[in-house]
Amino acid sequence: MTAPSLEFNRVHIALHGRTLLELDARVAPGEVLTVMGPSGSGKSTLLAYAAGFLAPAFQASGQVLLGGQDITTLPAERRGIGLLFQDPLLFPHLSVAGNLRFGLPRATPDKAARVETALADIGLAGFGARDPATLSGGQQSRVALMRLLLSAPKAVLLDEPFSKLDTALRHEMRQLVFGRLRDADLPSLLVTHDSEDARDAGGQMIELS
Structure with missing residues (x-):
């Protein structure tokens, strides 16, 4: 069976009428899309929208597709998405x-x-x-x-999973995580403020202002 891709189709997220982010992107199996930006730029909001737990205060539109299926309206537990956070x-x-x-x-x-x-x-x-x-x-x-x-999982979302590790451990853990995701053919979205994360991920990068 062909591994699925993760797609963001005209995703638009706003808060109190102010646009936080707009995204059109496709993440192929085994690839990592890195979304970088400072605190408050909308990184974690995008992750929450993809995972299915965006807070009601936000206004969002656009589709999240996994293997061609629109999962935007599915409850979080039925989306087939795995998550790695800052804390284990x-x-x-x-x-x-x-x-x-x-x-x-x-x-x-x-x-x-x-x-x-x-x-x-x-x-x-x-x-x-x-x-x-x-x-x-x-x-x-x-x-x-x-x-x-x-x-x-069919796709993975990574919410700054290396930020609390010692500097010496970070590169080693990045190699392990990104290597395993590639081996498993999983499309992944990484949100981070660390350019080293983006470099080790090796895929496309989008920077939020």
Whole structure:
């Protein structure tokens, strides 16, 4: 089956009658579209519109298409979109393995084996029983990424996911995240204010004023 593309068709978002952003763009499978801009420029608003949780205060029009299907009117949970945020947002009441199991579709066979393979794949073999709070920031980010991938999304939205990592870790995590998204043929939208993020993403970039 052909991997889907993510398209923004004449998307227009305004607040109190003032235009925040306008976007026409297509993100091919395995590519990352980076939207850069300072705080208040509308980056996170665009992400919220694509994900399906835009606040009612905003006025928005235009289509978000995934694999040619208009998902703009679908509820967030039916859009097939995965999200990575600034914080890993791991569930504190679940073990590392429990967090990964949560990402797996309900009908997945042999979840325990899938989880063990996934942990080994991100260099965390044997960490399944650990409390997420005992992991380093980089390790938590790896678990969050793998939980996202195990959920089998059709597209991914990235909300400054590297901004809270140490400088030394950021490049390594960018390489890991963007590499995995490419390998999975996932079209992705990255919002950031960091030009290094955009450079490592390697795709098209749109700068908001």
